[in-house]
Amino acid sequence: MMETDVCIVGGGIMGLAVAHALAKASKLQLLIIDRYGLGNEYCASNDFGRIFCYANGAKRRHTQMAIESLKLWRELEQESGEELFVPSGFLALDGESAWGTKFIAQSYQTLNGLSLPVELLEEAELRMRFPQFRARGGLLDPGAGVLLAARALGYYRSMLGQWGVNVLEGEKVVRLDLAGRPEVETESGRRIRCRKVVLTPGVWSNSLLRDGLVRVTPTRQQVIYLRPTRDSARFRPGSFPIFTVDKYYGIPIAGTDGVKVGYHRTPEEVDPDLVRRTVDPEAIEAFLSVVHRYVPELADSEMVRTKVCLYDMTENKNFVIGADPECRDVIYGYGFSGNGFKFAPLVGRLLAELVLEKPPSIRLDRLSPVR
Known part of the structure; x- marks a missing residue:
């Protein structure tokens, strides 16, 4: 059986962003699992460009999150030396x-x-x-712009080794065992025991959600x-x-x-x-x-x-970001409803805060996995 501190299920932009945030904030051993490969053609985040804008109708909270997220995109540009x-x-x-x-x-x-x-x-x-x-x-909205999605995904992928993040590709996660320390089981029978599980599997989320949680x-x-x-x-x-x-x-x-x-x-x-x-x-x-x-x-x-x-x-297009109230060692980040890419570095930071059991830097009450 493999063991790791944190197992991240899903290697699209959100999974990569939380790995980045955790690598910067801790010395935890990290593992990302993705069935099709990191940032693959099947994930929602894979394309040349994505929209960043502040305009989002009456969703004041989203606009406030966008303000914070752009600061983090700018920091990532400084870190990577690339225009994003x-x-x-x-x-x-x-x-x-x-x-x-x-x-x-x-x-x-x-x-x-x-x-x-x-x-x-x-x-x-x-x-x-x-x-x-x-x-x-x-x-x-003059402050808006294009996020170079493929370039951002490429930077995250290229740095995983330097950040000490392990990667397991070509394995489909089929079950979570939450009796005791969390264990992740793959279709091939591989089992990974961990302290925390972060679920960022996008459109494949439903198969890993227990009853009572928000579906996509x-x-x-x-x-x-x-x-x-x-x-x-x-x-x-x-x-x-x-x-x-x-x-x-x-x-x-x-x-x-x-x-x-x-x-x-x-x-x-x-x-x-x-x-x-x-x-x-x-x-x-x-x-x-x-x-x-x-x-x-x-x-x-x-x-x-x-x-x-x-x-x-999700039904109301609100994201799901939060820990499972019945098992705080399982943390969810899904349901981004076609509007998540611009928030990726912020979502990564929020999920990392939940893993590290720190108070989240913004309120997450409306984003709970139980509604």
């Missing part, structure tokens, strides 16, 4: 849905209430400052990448912000060669092991229709890449 955050701004366009109009109004109120920079743009000013777009107006719904998300046929500089950060309209979104060219376009929603529930990973023609048609209407300069772009990723959605 590319300032771009975030533009919420006034589209056709009541949801979008409400999101703009609530985001403005939240950011203004926290003394964060925010602007409401009418159509004429929007056209003057961002001529690539066509809309009645919108909200600009694994969902399938589709994105495409569009490479402009002319003057790609007009679609890079500094000229072209992240944008959203009626739950569609776009990310400027950063870390890759195309503008990422997707739809942030809760579509069909899927089995994460059997999900179809090709993008539907209907989704491509919908993306191109939105681009043609709101970003017409991209309408004749070349589609250079498509991707399917998975979200682990």
Whole structure:
């Protein structure tokens, strides 16, 4: 039987972030287990870029967490010597849905209430400052930017050996034995005894949760990448912000060669092991229709890449961060509902605080695994 101080189940961005935080704050022996490999193609965090923004409707707590998280991203940049955050701004366009109009109004109120920079743009000013777009107006969150997800994952992976973190890949965790010291059992029959278990398995969380804990719904998300046929500089950060309209979104060219376009929603529930990973023609048609209407300069772009990723959605989209009230040696970090990457270093710190039995640096009462 293997033994370790802390066993981290799930090697996506959250598992790597908690390993990083624990390695910095302690001398505990750490082990990460991941069935498909660290930062693999199946995890929700694997892609070129992710959105960082303060605008999140009426969710004041999320905005406050984002403020703290960006500080930690900047610290990680200093530590790694790599650019991980590319300032771009975030533009919420006034589209056709009541949801979008409400999101703009609530985001403005939240950011203004926290003394964060925010602007409401009418159509004429929007056209003057961002001529690539066509809309009645919108909200600009100028402090937003693109997180270079692939680069961040790569840095974390590359440093595990230096941090003294052990890695076990290709093993599926099938059971937790909580009679006495926690034990993790894999499909091959391997058993690992540990002092603490941190569960960050994303869409695979349900199989390891006892009755009474918050469950997740694994969902399938589709994105495409569009490479402009002319003057790609007009679609890079500094000229072209992240944008959203009626739950569609776009990310400027950063870390890759195309503008990422997707739809942030809760579509069909899927089995994460059997999900179809090709993008539907209907989704491509919908993306191109939105681009043609709101970003017409991209309408004749070349589609250079498509991707399917998975979200682990909770019912109210609130994260799960906390210790199991029936076994404080089991700590959960899951249910990030497509909005977790920007919080990764903060989540890593919070999970590390729970492992080390320190008071969490922010309140976690609404994020409990029992609700």
